[in-house]
Every structure is written in structure tokens, then in C-alpha cells.
Amino acid sequence: MAEALTHVTTYRDIAAMWVRSSLAYPVSFATMTVGGLFITGLDFVGIWLMFGTIDSLGGFSLPEIALLYGATGLGIGFADLVVGNVERIGVMVRMGTLDQMMVRPVPLLLQVCADQFALRRVSRIVQTAVVFAWAGTYVDWTVPRILVAVIMVVSGGAIFFALFVMFSCIQFWTTDASEFANAFTYGGNTLTQYPLTVFPQELVKILTFVLPIAFVNWYPCLYLLGRDDPFGLPTWLQFCSPVVAALLLALTALVWRTGVRHYTSTGS
Amino acid sequence: MPLIVAEGLERSFVVRKRAGRLRRQSAQVNAVAGLDFAIEAGEMVGYLGPNGAGKSTTIKMLTGILVPTGGRLEVAGLEPSKHRTELARRIGVVFGQRTTLWWDLPLRDSFVLLQRIYRTSPARHRANLAEYVELLDLGDLLDTPVRQLSLGQRMRGDITAALLHDPEILYLDEPTIGLDVVSKGRLREFLRTLNAERDTTLMLTTHDLQDIEALCRRVLVIDHGRLVFDGSLPDLHRAGGSARTLVVDLLDEAPPITVPGAQVRRIEGPRQWLSFPADASAAPIVAAVAASYDVADLSIQEPTIEEVIKDLYQR
Numbered sequence: 001m002a003e004a005l006t007h008v009t010t011y012r013d014i015a016a017m018w019v020r021s022s023l024a025y026p027v028s029f030a031t032m033t034v035g036g037l038f039i040t041g042l043d044f045v046g047i048w049l050m051f052g053t054i055d056s057l058g059g060f061s062l063p064e065i066a067l068l069y070g071a072t073g074l075g076i077g078f079a080d081l082v083v084g085n086v087e088r089i090g091v092m093v094r095m096g097t098l099d100q101m102m103v104r105p106v107p108l109l110l111q112v113c114a115d116q117f118a119l120r121r122v123s124r125i126v127q128t129a130v131v132f133a134w135a136g137t138y139v140d141w142t143v144p145r146i147l148v149a150v151i152m153v154v155s156g157g158a159i160f161f162a163l164f165v166m167f168s169c170i171q172f173w174t175t176d177a178s179e180f181a182n183a184f185t186y187g188g189n190t191l192t193q194y195p196l197t198v199f200p201q202e203l204v205k206i207l208t209f210v211l212p213i214a215f216v217n218w219y220p221c222l223y224l225l226g227r228d229d230p231f232g233l234p235t236w237l238q239f240c241s242p243v244v245a246a247l248l249l250a251l252t253a254l255v256w257r258t259g260v261r262h263y264t265s266t267g268s
Numbered sequence: 269m270p271l272i273v274a275e276g277l278e279r280s281f282v283v284r285k286r287a288g289r290l291r292r293q294s295a296q297v298n299a300v301a302g303l304d305f306a307i308e309a310g311e312m313v314g315y316l317g318p319n320g321a322g323k324s325t326t327i328k329m330l331t332g333i334l335v336p337t338g339g340r341l342e343v344a345g346l347e348p349s350k351h352r353t354e355l356a357r358r359i360g361v362v363f364g365q366r367t368t369l370w371w372d373l374p375l376r377d378s379f380v381l382l383q384r385i386y387r388t389s390p391a392r393h394r395a396n397l398a399e400y401v402e403l404l405d406l407g408d409l410l411d412t413p414v415r416q417l418s419l420g421q422r423m424r425g426d427i428t429a430a431l432l433h434d435p436e437i438l439y440l441d442e443p444t445i446g447l448d449v450v451s452k453g454r455l456r457e458f459l460r461t462l463n464a465e466r467d468t469t470l471m472l473t474t475h476d477l478q479d480i481e482a483l484c485r486r487v488l489v490i491d492h493g494r495l496v497f498d499g500s501l502p503d504l505h506r507a508g509g510s511a512r513t514l515v516v517d518l519l520d521e522a523p524p525i526t527v528p529g530a531q532v533r534r535i536e537g538p539r540q541w542l543s544f545p546a547d548a549s550a551a552p553i554v555a556a557v558a559a560s561y562d563v564a565d566l567s568i569q570e571p572t573i574e575e576v577i578k579d580l581y582q583r
Contacts, residue, residue: 017381100366102333
């Protein structure tokens with residue numbers, strides 16, 4: 001436990017250095033942050049405008065979709081803030097930065113995640129938190145529901161964290177395939193912004209059992225909204241998010257270790 | 269018990285080449301093919317070899333970055349690739365061509381972060397920083413952003429960064445590459461002091477034979493992944509029979525110069541090239557030439573590593 005705490009401290013220290021580094025170019029930092037807020041802000045406006053012509057999508061109302069949108073957005077937002085840079089691992093391999101990290105007495109994954117830490121990524125969290133909070137005013141809150149909501153955001157972050165790292169590990173072999181990883185992380189985020197009832201059942205099964213991002217928001221949100229599963233899947237799935245997150249994290253640790261051991265560095 | 273032991277150390281890579289439109293051929297390249305050596309604590313060892321000989325691959329295995337594909341390796345009692353993070357506290361690494369410092373921040377900030385990363389005690393950190401800042405003359409540069417430092421200044425910063433946690437071994441990969449003569453000299457002087465006063469074991473790869481001359485009593489030469497020489501620099505020159513060259517510019521064209529201990533290799537107008545054994549002193553030859561001929565200018569060319577190694581094979 002003490003060990004984990006020092007890792008958190010080290011992460012914070014390295015991240016703080018990068019934040020101060022980015023403040024060396026204040027105008028760039030300001031425009032990136034404001035621009036980020038603007039772009040992510042517009043994101044939900046698209047869905048909102050759509051509801052000007054329709055009353056429900058896949059049987060879900062605007063506040064319900066906002067809840068799904070906010071939940072998956074918070075998940076990927078936290079994951080992106082903490083580990084977003086893992087997708088640059090191919091660049092780190094080519095530049096030799098990875099070699100330098102490997103000779104420091106701090107876990108490699110921690111250093112890779114903290115590298116080029118970008119505070120401007122907070123804008124996504126802020127924007128989705130606003131949408132989530134607004135959607136939350138329509139939820140009939142009870143103590144178990146509050147608990148499930150908290151666990152949902154934590155598990156969602158963990159699931160996206162695992163996907164970010166796992167798919168980035170491919171770059172240990174290919175040295176460049178960051179777009180491949182994006183297809184699953186940001187792509188998964190886009191899919192889960194909508195109620196899964198708009199998709200064919202096969203896709204829903206894939207998102208449950210193969211690439212389990214339905215656990216980021218869909219199943220726990222069904223519980224928060226007091227809905228039965230539209231596909232007739234068992235209710236207990238609605239509480240499985242932390243289990244799925246833990247399994248994915250374990251798998252990620254395995255993939256990461258294999259990747260590092262297969263690492264072949266570059267010439268010179 | 270030596271500090272570093274390699275026995276039959278191997279590392280191979282699979283390289284895929286295009287062979288035809290879609291077909292690809294895999295070939296195995298043995299970057300390091302069976303190395304045996306032992307280095308005692310406190311030694312200063314030069315690690316030489318032409319490009320692609322396997323120098324960097326060896327250093328990467330010694331630091332735990334690469335996993336060996338064969339043989340045994342032990343550094344400070346640890347197997348590097350298995351105990352990489354543990355070993356990291358006890359070694360320092362300087363990659364000559366890249367910096368570990370934070371580009372946009374003052375030099376001082378990088379040092380502060382390294383203290384946190386290595387969890388060096390504040391007292392120890394302060395004492396080391398004060399000493400290295402003094403020895404490497406970094407005092408005025410601590411508040412300068414790293415991107416504004418010259419190559420030589422940055423190298424001194426990088427070396428300080430690698431030493432703040434009191435490593436037992438310091439690996440330097442081409443530490444003097446790109447530096448001017450004065451900076452090179454100061455750096456060598458510093459490394460000598462470090463070894464003498466702290467007993468830090470040094471292992472450096474270099475292309476500059478003068479680095480070796482100034483620092484290392486022992487040279488390991490690697491070529492095609494194999495150790496081809498292990499001994500002192502004079503022994504290396506003797507083994508290879510490599511030669512230095514004295515370039516003499518005479519005032520006028522003259523018949524071949526005859527002085528003891530050197531032969532004329534080439535004549536071009538008033539300029540003559542004399543070669544003499546690399547382990548012999550140039551002083552008596554220069555004196556003899558200057559005494560009997562009208563000399564306009566003199567210069568000495570050191571053999572390059574590539575020449576020395578080529579000579580080694582021709583024996």
C-alpha cells in the first residue's frame with residue numbers, strides 16, 4: 001500500500017513537471033485548453049439538436065441518453081487524462097525515450113502514462129461532468145443507485161485505461177499503430193454514447209462479452225434508470241462493471257509485461 | 269566477485285526483409301554472439317567497436333533494457349532484465365545523443381525531479397549537487413532552460429543527472445560526441461576524478477581513441493557481436509601494429525625524410541606522410557625531423573578505431 005502511494009506521488013511529480021513545461025508556452029496552453037472545451041462542448045450539442053426532431057432514440061429520452069453520454073465520457077475522460085499518452089509509445093520507442101525510462105527506478109508504465117501529461121485534457125471531463133450532472137437531476141436517486149453511479153465512473157475509467165494500454169502494447173511489435181488502438185478506445189466511446197438498443201443484438205453481445213465496453217455505462221445506467229434489460233439479459237450484469245474492470249486490468253498487466261519483454265529497442 | 273559478469277552473452281534479432289511483392293523473408297541477426305568478460309568494481313573500461321558491432325546492444329542488456337536471448341549476465345549481483353528497476357538505483361546511464369533533462373524547464377528542476385524519482389535523501393542530494401555543480405562548472409546554468417544550453421553544457425547537465433543518486437556503475441554511450449576540444453578535456457578530467465574519488469566503475473563506448481587514452485586502462489573491442497580484444501590500449505596498438513601518422517609540411521620539396529623510428533608512406537610536393545607505431549612517443553621523431561629539415565608545419569593523425577580493428581584482423 002505504501003508502495004502504491006509513492007507511485008502515485010511519483011506520477012504526480014512527473015505530471016507536474018509536464019504541466020509546468022507546457023506553461024512555458026502560455027499562449028499555446030490557453031488556446032489548446034479553450035479549443036478543447038469548445039470542441040468537446042459542441043459534441044453533445046449534436047445529440048441535443050437531434051432531439052429537436054425526435055422524442056426518443058431506441059426507446060430512450062434525451063436525459064437518459066445524456067446520462068449514458070456523461071457516464072462513458074467521464075470514463076474515457078479520466079482514462080485519457082491519466083494514460084492518454086500511452087498511445088504515443090511507438091514514438092517513445094523510435095525516439096529512444098523508452099530506453100531512458102527503463103533505466104529509472106520507477107515502473108515503466110507509470111512513466112509512460114505520465115509522459116507529456118496534458119492538463120488540457122481536463123476539458124473533456126468538465127464538459128461530460130456538466131452533461132452527467134444535468135442528466136442526474138432526472139434520476140430517482142437512492143443510496144444503492146448513488147453507489148452504483150460512483151462504481152460505474154471508477155470502473156468505466158479503469159476499463160478504458162485497460163483498453164488504452166492493451167491496444168498500445170501492439171506498438172511494442174509494430175512500433176506504430178496508434179490509430180488501431182484509437183478505433184477501440186475513442187470508437188468504443190462513440191458507440192456507448194447511444195443506447196445500445198439502436199444497434200443489432202450481435203453488436204451488443206460483442207460489446208458485452210468480447211470488447212466489454214457496455215459495462216462502462218450501459219449496464220449500470222440501466223440500473224440507475226430502473227429499466228429492465230431491453231435484450232432480456234440478466235439483471236446481475238448491471239452490477240458486473242467492477243468485476244469486468246478488474247479482469248481487464250489483470251489481462252492488461254499480462255499483455256504489458258509480455259510487450260516489455262519483447263521490446264527490441266532501436267538501433268544506436 | 270567481479271561487479272559485471274557476462275558469460276556466453278547473446279542477443280539476436282529477427283529482421284524481416286521484403287523478398288518479392290508480398291513475400292517477406294525473416295533473417296536472424298546475431299547482434300551479440302557469445303560475449304565473455306568480467307569487470308571489477310572501480311575499473312574504467314573502454315568499449316570499442318565499429319558501427320553495428322553490438323556495442324549499444326550490450327549496454328542495453330547490461331542496463332536491463334533488452335532481454336538477452338542466450339548466456340548469463342550479472343550486474344552488481346542482479347540479473348538486469350529481471351531486476352531492472354532495482355538495478356536502476358545502482359547505475360547511471362548517459363546516452364550521448366539524447367538528453368534525459370526536461371527541455372523547457374530550468375536545469376535545476378530536472379535535478380529536483382530526479383531526487384524524487386530516485387528518492388535520494390535530501391542531504392545526500394544537496395551534497396552531490398553542490399559537488400557536481402562545482403566540478404562541472406554548472407553554477408550559472410542552473411536557472412537556464414535546458415533548450416538554451418549548448419551541447420557541452422547539456423552533456424554536463426546529463427552527467428550530473430546520472431550521478432546524483434550515487435550509482436556504482438556509470439555507463440556512457442559516446443559521451444564526447446560533438447564536443448569541442450576544451451569540453452572534451454574537461455569532461456575526461458571530471459570522469460577521472462569521479463573514478464579516483466568515488467571508485468565509480470565506468471564503462472564507455474566511444475569512437476574517439478583519445479577518450480580511451482585519457483581514461484581507460486582496459487579496452488574491450490567488439491566486432492560482429494564477438495569480443496576480439498581485451499587488454500590495455502598500448503597492447504591493442506601492439507597487437508594490431510597500428511600506426512600513427514606524422515604529417516610534415518616542408519618549406520620546399522625534398523627527398524624522402526629519413527629519421528629513426530618512422531617510415532615515409534607518401535609524398536605530395538613539400539608534404540610528406542610518415543608513419544610510426546601508435547604505442548611509441550611522437551616527441552623524438554618530431555625532434556629529429558625538426559632538427560634536420562626545414563619544417564613549415566607538423567601535425568599528428570591518430571589511427572581511427574576502424575583502422576585499428578582492421579589491423580587487428582590482418583595480423
